[in-house]
Amino acid sequence: MFTFIIRRVLSSFPALFGILFVTFAIGRLLPGDPCRAILGEKATDAVCDDFIHRHGLDRPIMVQFGIYIKEIASGDLGTSIRFSKPVTEILVERLPTTLELSLIAMAFSVLLGIPLGIISAVKHNSSVDVGTMMIANVGVSMPVFWLGLMLAYLFALVLKDTPFQLPPSGRLSPGMIVPAFYEVWGWEVAGTGMLHSMLEFISRLNLINSILIWRWDIFKDAVRHMILPAIAVGTIPLAIIARMTRSSMLDVLGQDYVCTARAKGLKRTSVVLKHALRNALLPLVTIIGLSLGAFLGGAVLTETIFGLSGVGRILFESITARDYVIVQSFTVVIAIFFVILNLIVDISYVYLDPRVRLD
């Protein structure tokens, strides 16, 4: 087990190196002059020469790549001129929104998808099964941005003045001020440094922060704002999870040990939930892990529609505004996150399935 983990961790290094190379290449290949893109159109030649020299842009390309890797390894993601802030600070501000959105969307798709899949498999070929699978097929085929817009229209306009009305944009209602939990608790933290960033990051996760400061009105408001985006992002994974659970359950339910369990007199529900589901869930771990990456892609579109200032939106805006520093460092962070996620999925698979371990 231990050797497997070590081997798996080592094997992800070439991928990490490749990711750094690709993001470096993207940064260098973006059209336009990097100096004027970062400092603005009005930068003079002298200023630009100095800028290019300072950032090593006049050095050989391999040296530039080396400098880039050194900077990333030391946690220095650069400074965005457009926001005049270090990128790490922007990341601390924006990542909580995306993380919160992705986690709620994932909870929605898993908590609904797995039961739907189980019911479809148990009642195979019944009208419930056919209906669920039809909805799942439609769900997989819907463009995220369209679903988001339609949900916004339905819940913000058509259902206006009913209990079902939901806000179509933002993370909180206008005018709602949320104090950070560490300030409420009276902690005195220096304005910079790792600890401050960590606390700031947690305090920007509205749901967690509102629980920590015991403000249910903020919690309720944050949840209400997250429902529509989370449904929009979570619908495709929901459909995929429901379909996967169904087919994997059907496979398992047909096996001899399930028959044996039934034959020895166990209740149907206990056989389904205890004997079959455990084995059927294995392939789902991979799907759920990988969907988190898809959530990030979906976040670009959903955040644009629902006016959420998260990672996806800023990344898209930075690409169009040619903010190289943000594009490069955010892509690196996302891709590394993705690689680590794959690693966790693989390792948890070994942990969950003894057969893989033995191989």
Place this chain on the structure above:
Amino acid sequence: MTSLIEKNANSSPVVQLEAESLRSTESVTLWKTAMRRLFKRKSALVGMGILGFLLFIAVFAPLIAPYDPIQVLIGIEPVKVRQPPCIHLFGCPEVLPQHIMGIDGNVRDQYSRILFGARLSLMVGIVSVSFAIVIGTILGSIAGYLGGPIDNVIMRIMDVLLAFPSLLLAIAIVSILGPGLINALIAIAIVSIPAYARVVRSTVLTVREMEFVEASRSLGGGTFYILFGRILPNSLTPLIVQGTLGIATAILDAAALSFLGLGAQPPMPEWGTMLGSERNQVFTAPHLVFFPGLAIMLTVLGFNLLGDGMRDALDPRLAMRGAE
């Protein structure tokens, strides 16, 4: 029948020959059985129906569409900007011109634009996936057949491409190439190459160990011939399934890129672009968002249903189960 054949097969050479001929008259090709099974699946039939309908629309768009998709109707007809649908059958006054999906922000007939959009979406899906299949097949088969360091290098590059969320990578590629339909198409193709390379590699790995490949090799077949003439035709099945489902994803991604303003540019009647340019009007003119999205969904649904049906029909394991 089978037992008779087996019994005869063990007796004399003459009878064995007869038995062989008996068997050959009964033989059915893989494709025939697959097609028969495909036509038995209701969902696949629905998928084919939807796609047939879309293909018809795409081909005959100029004949069906009542207006030119980029014609501005100001001064030609008494219509207003973003006017909701006017259908005579549902009580819209006969004196007003009929626009069953309403008028868009530039005073053009939305219905005609949607019809012409079918051409673009089908084209984008099929062309980008074909491109990805060709490159992915070449890379995957070389990696799978040659193995060793070449396999390692190719597959690690594919891993790197897979490490990025596909839409983000596509956005990055388009921003390098510049916005536009063709560049979006190339970006989507590049992003989907790894999936095909992996599928082809894994099947090549299995097929290359089979006896018929060994036979070809011992008969003196060259690498190129064995790879593309013997092994690849036998790895087509998963590729076709993956390709059909891939078209669905490609259409969705292309629509997303266009929605963000990176794909097809106005006034092109592309569904994603149409949706993107009117998205801020969703509360005042929902029809301008609803119809393009519905069209995208239907197209993607068609490819998904057909792809799923094909997977079931072409999967020998499922076929065996059906035969039991």
